[in-house]
Amino acid sequence: MVNLWLTACMTDKTQTILTHIFETRGGPAGLASKLKLSKQAVSKWQRVPHKRVLAVEKLTGISRHDIRPDIYPLDGNYRIDVEDEDAA
Secondary structure (H helix, E strand, C coil): CHHHHHHHHHHHHHHHHHHHHHHCCCCCHHHHHCCCCHHCCCCCCCCCCHHHHHHHHHHHHHCHHHHHHCCCCCCCCCCCCCCCCCCC
C-alpha cells in the first residue's frame, strides 16, 4: 500500500514539473522545437522520458531529480535499468 502511495505522489510531482516545463517553454511545441523533436511526440509525454531527462535539465535548469525522482534519487543511486514506455 505504501508503494502505491509513493508512486501516486511521484506521478503527481512529475506531472506538475512537466506542466511547469511546458508553461515556461512555449508548450509542447516550444519544448519540442528546442529538443529537436516532433510536437506530437512531446505532447504524448506523461513524464519526461529517461532518454530526455539530461537534455531537459540542461534546457530548463530544473534538476534531474525533480524531473524524474524515480530514476534520479537524491542519494545518487541512479537506476540505469529503466524501461520507459515513452520512446521519444
